[in-house]
Amino acid sequence: MRKLSLALLILVPLGAVIFFALPNLLDRFMNSVAGAPPYRASDSAEQLHETLFVADLHDDALLWQRDLLERHAYGHSDLPRLLEGRVGLQVFSTVTKTPRGLNYQSNPGDSDNITLLAMAQRWPRETWDSLLARALYQAGKLERAAAASEGRLVLVRNRGELQAFLAAWQRDPQRVAALLATEGLQPIEGKLENIDRLYDAGFRIAGLTHFFDNEVGGSAHGLDKGGLTALGRQVIARLEEKRMLVDLAHASKPLIDDVLAMATRPVLVSHTGVAGTCPGPRNLSDEHLERIAASGGVIGIGYWEAAVCETSVGAIVRAIRYAADRVGVEHVALGSDFNGTVHTPFDSTGLAQITEGLQRAGFADAEIAAIMGGNVRRLLLASLPQQ
Template identity: 50%
Template sequence: MIISSIAAASLALIGGFLSAPGLVDKNINQVYPATSAPPSSQAQTLHRSLWIADLHADSLLWQRKLGEKGNGHLDLPRMAQGNVALQAFSAVTKTPRKMNINRNDGDSDNITTLVMAQGLPPATWNSLLARATYQAQQLHQLAGDSQGTLRVIGSRAQLRSFIAARDKNQHLMAGWLTLEGAHALEGKLGNLDVLYRAGYRMAAPTHFFDTELSGSQHGMQKGGLTPLGRDWLRAMEQRKMIVDLAHASSATIDEVLRLAKRPVMVSHTGVRGTCANGRNLGDAQLKRIAAQGGLVGIGFWNTAVCGKDVQAIARAIKYTVALIGVEHVAYGSDFDGAVTTAIDVAGLPRLTQALLDAGLSPAQIRRIAGENVRDFLLKNLPDDDA
């Protein structure tokens, strides 16, 4: 959810251009001060036994050294501290200035300033597709430099292999590539194959503005799928790529659910039942997504959960579990999405404690914390090795 403060921070950064490449990241990917006691020994023991997966982090955008502990919400050392097995790394390629959850056009772009200020290759300055492929290369490079600690997952076979390896070595981690808004296709459906070859296995049709494919919940028109969008949906399903409905307009959600032959995800969202705003999903939408076998990732930031602590996240999760069933609920943190979150990835044991305090059972927490994502991907990723 790259918020409008990125524009001001980017302008400050570009004033010094390459002299302070971490300024934007440090200023807007922050954590609220903890207000609760540290996790109990019971919660810590349970947490260490979990298979944890998160559906959304924008960490690749910031050109941070993710192999080292640093700014923001997520890096490999803190993923290890949080006992994360599988992390979705989402590529952000364009966001409008003065961004808000109600109404945006696509006539401006914060990310151009950011990629130039961070010294990315010139090909990324004007091409959204190049930005997406560059971020994919960054994740593959991170895995290559990790001495086997991190793997990139692109198929069911690779995921099965990783699960077996992690059963023997809990220090192993994996990432998979997702796309925040299919405007990175640059209006050409053939570019979906470029993104697939780069490793992307999930994509949303929109982010914060209406695209050639569909309306955004935050766009000007908020329409449904366009003819190109309907072709995109068929092409995604042919490749067994997962459709993400985060940020999609109500009309787009309705149309995708009517046409889709495979389950969908909503990678990072809140629910109006605990936090009533236009960013979040209503009860009827949640029920339809679940009825078709879908999965909903609950976010960790204030707009998603109407609170600044892990108790607010737990409240949203508990509500969603009661409404659609535990098997359809997951974590969708939005780490490093230019938001302030209740915890960073190392703070996940605090969320385990909050879920216990909210009355969820250890078996339910296991499903929510990652087993639902693991099993969904085992059914819905492509069969072949990527």
């Protein structure tokens, strides 16, 4: 009995140490880069990059127990590295649920990896069993980081705030605008009124689905992969009424079709690939590229292998070139999926390498400026609520 008690005294604290250390280990292992910084680009690319307003449509940094204001030697981004990469606007997404056995083909929605992650990262008790609470908690993390940043990280909720930020950025680009998005609308927990809760917390972009079908509609990775539900149709109407942008990343093909059939405002795809360079369950067909562009929307090209079929700058640029040739430069943007458990060619300090790749692909300087951030800026200025 004494030996058993002694073993328990050793094993229980050891288990706790491992449990609470696991999120950091996962972060380091799953948010990786192909090569260590510094990331070099040509002199002409570096010079052009220093003139650009760079915007990225998708970053999952809020999921992890990292201080956004401190520089880290792992993961893909934080405020110091965003500033070094010349990022002027970053969309931060909130991840609230992912199924066990996560894959690109087919996932049920009856399991969840984020519960244990929330516990291990010591999130508030209410986040353990409420997806809405998880989204609101991550929104609060971003708000607190912005408040402590001495004006270097600015949370933007409306057109007026974005215009004020852009004026300040022109005088001093050592600042980043932050916009909140949700990765899937499972946080509304089947209740239309929770759209208002998300809006009041600062969310302005709404991804409809993530890796499983939910009450709003089908995922490209779900079991049924269906279109909009009856609730989903109400949700689209409410999002448009509140001038929240609809994000079709991870959406099933029928869901994309249903949304485009009823949308009266531009829609976006925050992080994706294109089937023309990389076939895959969630990569956009030519038809969907054309219809999304026809809505006035933009398509954020991702950096990871399943999006572009290779972990390289060349593969990213090939997807950008394909989309631009198909629907026009004005509808193409960056959608890194940084910190979304992906392996990328670089972290956010390496974005000048994309600028160089676009130069080599024959894009003019004005076209590069549009792709790297100008198109997102235009879309947000036209689409966000006025106040």
